[in-house]
Amino acid sequence: MLANRQIELSWREVKKWVGLQGEDLRLLSLLAHQGELIQITGPTDGQKLSFRHDRVRDWILADAASENGPPQPLA
Numbered sequence: 001m002l003a004n005r006q007i008e009l010s011w012r013e014v015k016k017w018v019g020l021q022g023e024d025l026r027l028l029s030l031l032a033h034q035g036e037l038i039q040i041t042g043p044t045d046g047q048k049l050s051f052r053h054d055r056v057r058d059w060i061l062a063d064a065a066s067e068n069g070p071p072q073p074l075a
Contacts, residue, residue: 007057011040011047 011032015025032040032049037056042048051057 009049011049014049 014020014028020028028038029040032038036052037060038049038051040047041050051060
């Protein structure tokens with residue numbers, strides 16, 4: 001999400017992420033189906049991955065950004 005600067009994601013896009021395959025993808029799917037933090041919404045052919053609240057999304061993204069080293073300028 002951060003690398004592509006894309007906040008709204010389709011579930012189809014997420015399933016294609018190189019670093020997210022196998023068990024990790026299965027766990028993300030289970031988390032989404034629980035619906036407490038993230039959820040999969042929309043019709044089967046156009047499902048979106050969405051966060052329960054914007055502040056949850058922002059906290060997760062800020063935490064991930066802090067683990068990636070010093071801030072990079074936005075272009």
